[in-house]
Amino acid sequence: MLVILLGFTSCNNGNQSGGKSGALSNNIAEKVYVAPGEYDSHYAFISGGYSGNVTVYGLPSGRMFKEIPVFSQFATSGYGYSEETKPMLNTSHGFVPWGDSHHPDISQSKGELDGRWVFINENNTPRIARISLTTFETEEIIEVPNSAGNHSSSFVTENTEYVVAGTRFSVPIPQRDMPIKDYKGNFQGALSFISVAPETGNMDIKFQVLMPGFNYDLSHPGRGKSHGWFFFTTYNTEEASTLLEVNASQNDKDFIAAVNWKKIEEYVNNGGGKMMPANYAHNLYDEHTHTATSTMKKEVRVVNPIDVPGAVYFIPTPKSPHGCDVDPSGEYIVGNGKLSANLTVHSFTKMLDAIEKEKFAGEAYGIPILNFEDVLAGVVEQPGLGPLHTEFDGKGNAYTTFFISSEVVKWKIGTWEVIDRKPTYYSVGHLTIPGGNSGKPQGKYMFAMNKITKDRYLPTGPEMEHSAQLYDISGDKMELLLDFPTHGEPHYAAAMEASIIKEQSQKIYKLADNKHPYAAKSDADTKVVRNGNEVHIYMTTIRSHFSPDNIEGVKVGDKVYFHVTNLEQDFDVPHGFAVLGQNNSELLIMPGQTKSSVWEPKQVGVWPFYCTDFCSALHQEMQGYIRVSAADSDVPIKWSLGEDIE
Amino acid sequence: MKKSLKFLTMIAIATLVSCGGDDKKKEEPGYGKKAPVKTEKKEPASKRVELSNKGVGPITSVTLAAEVDQEMAKHGMDVYTKMCTACHKADKKFIGPAPTGILSRRSPEWVMNMILNPEEMIKQDPLAKDLLLEFNGAPMANQGLSEEDARAILEYFRTLK
Numbered sequence: 001m002l003v004i005l006l007g008f009t010s011c012n013n014g015n016q017s018g019g020k021s022g023a024l025s026n027n028i029a030e031k032v033y034v035a036p037g038e039y040d041s042h043y044a045f046i047s048g049g050y051s052g053n054v055t056v057y058g059l060p061s062g063r064m065f066k067e068i069p070v071f072s073q074f075a076t077s078g079y080g081y082s083e084e085t086k087p088m089l090n091t092s093h094g095f096v097p098w099g100d101s102h103h104p105d106i107s108q109s110k111g112e113l114d115g116r117w118v119f120i121n122e123n124n125t126p127r128i129a130r131i132s133l134t135t136f137e138t139e140e141i142i143e144v145p146n147s148a149g150n151h152s153s154s155f156v157t158e159n160t161e162y163v164v165a166g167t168r169f170s171v172p173i174p175q176r177d178m179p180i181k182d183y184k185g186n187f188q189g190a191l192s193f194i195s196v197a198p199e200t201g202n203m204d205i206k207f208q209v210l211m212p213g214f215n216y217d218l219s220h221p222g223r224g225k226s227h228g229w230f231f232f233t234t235y236n237t238e239e240a241s242t243l244l245e246v247n248a249s250q251n252d253k254d255f256i257a258a259v260n261w262k263k264i265e266e267y268v269n270n271g272g273g274k275m276m277p278a279n280y281a282h283n284l285y286d287e288h289t290h291t292a293t294s295t296m297k298k299e300v301r302v303v304n305p306i307d308v309p310g311a312v313y314f315i316p317t318p319k320s321p322h323g324c325d326v327d328p329s330g331e332y333i334v335g336n337g338k339l340s341a342n343l344t345v346h347s348f349t350k351m352l353d354a355i356e357k358e359k360f361a362g363e364a365y366g367i368p369i370l371n372f373e374d375v376l377a378g379v380v381e382q383p384g385l386g387p388l389h390t391e392f393d394g395k396g397n398a399y400t401t402f403f404i405s406s407e408v409v410k411w412k413i414g415t416w417e418v419i420d421r422k423p424t425y426y427s428v429g430h431l432t433i434p435g436g437n438s439g440k441p442q443g444k445y446m447f448a449m450n451k452i453t454k455d456r457y458l459p460t461g462p463e464m465e466h467s468a469q470l471y472d473i474s475g476d477k478m479e480l481l482l483d484f485p486t487h488g489e490p491h492y493a494a495a496m497e498a499s500i501i502k503e504q505s506q507k508i509y510k511l512a513d514n515k516h517p518y519a520a521k522s523d524a525d526t527k528v529v530r531n532g533n534e535v536h537i538y539m540t541t542i543r544s545h546f547s548p549d550n551i552e553g554v555k556v557g558d559k560v561y562f563h564v565t566n567l568e569q570d571f572d573v574p575h576g577f578a579v580l581g582q583n584n585s586e587l588l589i590m591p592g593q594t595k596s597s598v599w600e601p602k603q604v605g606v607w608p609f610y611c612t613d614f615c616s617a618l619h620q621e622m623q624g625y626i627r628v629s630a631a632d633s634d635v636p637i638k639w640s641l642g643e644d645i646e
Numbered sequence: 647m648k649k650s651l652k653f654l655t656m657i658a659i660a661t662l663v664s665c666g667g668d669d670k671k672k673e674e675p676g677y678g679k680k681a682p683v684k685t686e687k688k689e690p691a692s693k694r695v696e697l698s699n700k701g702v703g704p705i706t707s708v709t710l711a712a713e714v715d716q717e718m719a720k721h722g723m724d725v726y727t728k729m730c731t732a733c734h735k736a737d738k739k740f741i742g743p744a745p746t747g748i749l750s751r752r753s754p755e756w757v758m759n760m761i762l763n764p765e766e767m768i769k770q771d772p773l774a775k776d777l778l779l780e781f782n783g784a785p786m787a788n789q790g791l792s793e794e795d796a797r798a799i800l801e802y803f804r805t806l807k
Contacts, residue, residue, distance in 0.1 A: 508790065511728065523731040542732040543787050545741065567732050569790040617783050642740065 031472060032482045034061040042434050042445065043498050045104045045118050045131075046468075048072075049489025052099035054120055054131060059434075059445050059495060060470055062484030070129045070138045071099020071122045075585035079138075082587055083561070083596040084516075085285070087294035091125055091143050092279045100124045103154055103492040106133075107201070111158040111223050111439030115500035117201050119154040119163045126150030128165050128194060130201050134506045135287060142203045143280035145300050146173045146190040146210070152219040152232050152324075156196070158439060162261065163203065164221070165192040166232050170213035170239075173302075174276065183241035187213035190302075191232060193261055202284070207268045207301045209259060209312065212365040213239050215248070216257070218323050218389075223439045224330035226348045228262035231333050235320040237364070248320065249339060253372065255314040255364075256324055256335050258351060263311045264303055273303040288515040290594050306366035313355060314364060316372040317344050323389035327398065327413055328439050332377055336387035336400065343387055343400060345416065347377035378416040383409045388429060389492075391436035393443030393473055401428040401448060408448055408471070410478060422478045424469055426452040433473070434495040442497050445481075446473045449490040456483055466490060507571040509592030516594035518563035523547055528639045535560045535637070541575040541589065542567040543616040545641065546609070549624030553637035556601055556630060562587075562609075565594040576612025579626065586612045601628040691776035692743045695751045702770045703759030704793065710754060714804045722795075722802030729789045730799070736806055741784050743777070746806040754800055761796040764788050 034040050040058030048055055052072030056065045073080030073089065080089050080097060089096055099122035107117045117139075118131040126147035130140040144150055144165050152166030170187040172178055178186065188210045195206040214234040222229035237254045240247030267273065278300040285292040305312040319337035321344070326333050333346040354374040361371045386404030393399070397419065400409050406427050410420040428448045435442040448471070453464035466489055470482040511521055520526045520538040526547045529536045535558050540547045546564075554560055564577045568591040578586040579599050587595040601607065611622035629635040700706065726734075726745075733741035748757060760767050760774060764786040767774040778785060791799075 522728045524727065540732055544784060545732075547732060567729075568787055569729065570788045573787070616785065 028479070028481050032060040032062065032470065034058070034063075039498065039502070041498055042442075042495050043501050044432065044434075044447070044493050044495040045106070046449070046486055046490045046493040047101045047104050047120060048487055049102070049491055050100050051488030052101050052122070053488065054101060054104055054118065055487050055490075056136065057484075057486075058498075059447070060481060062468070062470060062482050064487065066136060067487065068131055068136055068138065070120060070131065071096075071101055071127065071141070073097045073585070076588065078585050078587040078595060078597065081585035081597070083598060084291040084594075087292040088138060088141055088283045088285060090283055090294035091127070091281045092145070092296070093125060096125050098124075099127065101129075101491075102151060104494040105155050105163070105437060105492075106494045106496055107160040107196070108156055108158050108438055109160070111227075113435050113438050113440075113442075113496045114160075115496060115504070117160075118494060119156060121150050121153035121165060123150050123168070126153075126165065126167070128154045128163055128203065130163075130196075130203060132201075132287075133501050134504050136505070137285065137287070139285045139287070140201065140203055141281075141283045142194065142205070143282070144190075144192050144194075144205070145278040145280040146171070146188075146208055146302070147192060149215075152191075152216045155220055155437065157221045157230070157261075158223045158227050160196050160198075162193045162206070163196055164219060164230055164261075165194060166216035166219050167191070168215050168217060170215065173210060174278075180241050183213060184239040185213070187239070187241075189214055189216050191216060191219075191230075191257075191259065193230075193264070203282075205280075205297075205300050207264060207273055207303050209264065209303050209305050211257065211305060211312070212367070214255070217321070220324050220326045220333075220437065222326060222330050222348065223328065226326065226330035226333075228260060229348075230259045230261050231324050231326060232257040232259065233317065233321040233324040233335060234314075235322075235338075253316040253318050254320055255369070256317045256321065256333060256346065257367075258313045258315055258333075259305075260311045264308055267308045267311070268301060268303065272308065273301045275299045276302050286515075287509065288513050290509070290514065290516050310355070312367050313351070314367055314369045315346055315351065315375050316361070316369065317346070318342070323387070323400075325390040325392075325398075325437075327392050328394050328441060330439070332413060334390045334398065334400070336390060338386060338388070338403075340387070341382050341385075343380035343383055343390075343411075345377045345379065345413075346375045350377065351375045378414075380409075380411050380416045380418065383411060383418050384421070389431060391431055391433040391446065392441050393433055393446075394435070394441035395443060397473075399431060399433065399446055399473070399478075401431050403427055403429065403451070406450075408446070408478065410473075420477045422471065422480060424448045424450055425456050425467060425483070426450055426454060430490070430492040432493040432495050434497060437494070444472070444474050445495075446471045446478070447493070447495075449486065449493065451489075453485075457485060508569055509590055511565075511567065511569060511592045514565065514592055514594060516563075516565070518561070518596060519565045519594040520547075520563070521565065522567070523641075526639070526641075528553070528637050530637050533558050537562050537639075539564045539577075540567050541565070541577070541611065541622075543573070544611070544618035544622040546577075546611070546622065546624045547641040548639035550640045550643075551624070551638070552627040552629075553635050554601060554626055554628050555633060555635075556604060556628060558601065560599045560601065560626075561596050562599065563594060563596045564589050566591050568592070573615060574613050575615050575622070577609065578612050579609035580607045588613060601626075604628055604630055691773060691780045692739075693751070694773065694776075696756070696773055697751070697753050699771070699773055700753050700755035701759035701763075701774070702766050703763030705755045705758040705762065705796075708754035708758065708797070708800070710804070715801055718798050718801040719805050720802075722798035722800065723805075725791065725795045726799050726802055729791065729795075733784075733787070742781055742786060745803045748803055748806075757800055757803065758793070758796045760786065761789075761791060761799060762793065 149168030151168035384402030
């Protein structure tokens with residue numbers, strides 16, 4: 001009993017140090033207050049983790065604006081349910097309704113965020129998605145073959161030449177039936193360099209580097225002086241296949257793999273590497289047909305790193321490093337050894353020097369290993385427990401999260417001294433500074449994404465949404481401003497100043513540009529067409545009616561396609577569509593857009609359909625009926641709207 | 647039990663009758679019956695002639711040439727068909743009023759402002775307010791037309807007689 005009481009007391013103390021008391025005296029509330037009708041200064045794109053999606057937030061208010069469906073079906077809009085979007089979730093394993101999204105990254109030009117696209121990786125069935133920042137919709141998803149646990153992804157190079165996807169789990173390449181115990185020396189890890197077309201953003205796997213069978217955990221691009229290189233942390237250099245929590249923690253040091261992608265690109269451009277058979281989906285959404293197509297690709301170019309001398313080196317880094325972060329100048333590569341007491345910072349210049357002098361400690365599978373001491377720039381001594389990730393403010397400071405000791409530690413690049421530390425609540429994973437993964441951070445805010453929420457909010461049963469915490473980092477000391485709940489499990493987030501994105505955000509889809517094959521672009525185009533047992537309904541919506549709204553001649557056993565075009569051309573006037581008993585989600589159709597829902601009626605009757613989005617004062621009147629007759633009936637196809645109106 | 651229910655029902659009916667008895671002019675409720683043909687006594691807003699009202703919006707002055715510009719009218723018909731026919735039939739009342747003969751009742755400016763600025767029109771223009779009521783409270787949608795397209799629709803309306 002005494003123990004329990006003591007436990008409670010210490011909990012409470014912990015709570016009070018959370019800063020509640022300081023809020024009023026320091027006017028913290030004013031710093032996050034965005035008055036009604038006013039805008040936040042920054043966008044944040046936060047990964048949904050096991051929701052498979054991305055959420056859009058405003059900073060500093062911490063208000064959520066939108067959930068963008070990416071790798072998971074989303075009944076709210078019909079993504080992954082509508083005929084047009086089902087192909088987005090196609091893979092070599094068939095239709096996959098769910099994904100685990102991890103690391104969003106905003107496209108860059110000349111090392112600065114350009115606000116055109118957000119890329120994000122799916123960990124479980126390896127894929128990379130590209131989201132448009134004009135429509136805020138997922139436009140493209142490419143599956144990554146030969147990969148498993150697509151975790152060291154999806155980070156872009158400084159001109160978005162590539163979005164890079166590394167494998168966390170090594171696997172047999174190509175996949176084959178073999179004993180698991182034969183992992184060591186036989187499994188491989190693929191690092192995929194996916195080219196991004198400068199105008200369209202379209203993705204294509206340019207090459208995969210087939211590395212030794214380690215776990216490639218996280219990665220970041222070189223920038224500035226180190227542009228052309230990419231850095232990947234590894235763990236499980238022991239190549240264990242079982243009980244990794246013990247067996248992958250044996251080596252004193254694992255590696256950061258430094259990959260000179262410019263060199264490999266040149267090799268590949270000269271015909272290097274070889275095409276190997278593969279099978280992976282490339283899914284592309286066209287904003288004019290409002291329809292996605294899925295194409296299966298049948299081969300991929302692979303490169304054996306030892307065939308390209310000087311392309312790959314291993315930098316020893318203590319104790320299963322997780323985060324692998326490069327400072328804005330490109331000189332420093334921070335390896336956050338999860339099990340290490342110290343933070344290790346490598347020097348790009350020293351690395352080049354050691355390579356030039358060929359000072360190698362040995363090799364692993366033919367890849368040269370550099371000496372730890374030769375590459376080391378400095379060590380941040382005992383800053384905390386369980387370092388995970390580091391971001392930069394562009395003013396010479398770095399901020400590292402510590403999972404076990406639940407804190408963010410600010411330290412100075414070059415002197416490696418700790419300047420400040422602030423607690424997080426609780427067990428922080430990633431942190432984000434707007435522009436933090438670029439040559440030009442827009443430091444003013446930093447937010448920490450925590451894995452454990454516990455007592456921070458009103459309890460909601462055993463499951464709590466994960467908590468994020470916003471800090472002001474404009475002064476010497478970090479200042480905790482705000483707690484806000486997130487959705488799913490945010491791993492990483494990408495954030496930037498609002499100006500560019502705010503201006504380009506699209507308000508409607510132009511009806512004139514609608515190229516959907518089943519669009520009804522005016523009332524004259526509405527019709528119902530039977531083709532065998534398929535019935536296609538070309539339907540329109542405008543405040544506040546469907547056209548047609550009375551449909552007859554459909555029979556049990558038919559496959560009925562509702563192709564609904566929203567004729568509105570006004571900002572933020574979507575209409576919804578649902579029909580009683582459909583084994584499907586609703587459709588939410590944006591102005592100028594066409595979406596299709598399949599309904600296979602099983603019962604004779606007259607079934608209502610209606611608009612699900614409160615669109616106008618007469619929204620409740622926005623409804624219609626579809627008559628379903630017996631399979632052998634001869635009721636003719638008929639459709640109408642307002643026939644008895646004078 | 648049955649008896650007491652019947653008794654209660656009778657009381658209820660009696661109450662209803664006595665309530666209704668005071669107001670014999672009250673219209674019969676239309677529930678469960680076909681909608682009755684409406685007989686408007688006051689002149690409806692759609693029939694009112696207001697040629698000097700220019701409405702509220704970006705258009706303050708429109709000059710109509712003596713002859714209809716056929717080229718422009720053709721373009722206007724195209725835009726009208728694509729953007730307006732979900733709610734307007736050329737020659738009969740639908741969701742909204744029919745445009746045939748509209749220029750004998752409305753100024754060109756009013757017509758264009760209604761197309762380009764419906765949100766403010768139904769709040770600020772008394773005629774547009776009345777029309778909204780007459781047409782079952784269905785507000786006109788802003789279809790985001792350019793002034794040029796709205797002007798072409800106006801020219802098309804000149805051909806509807």
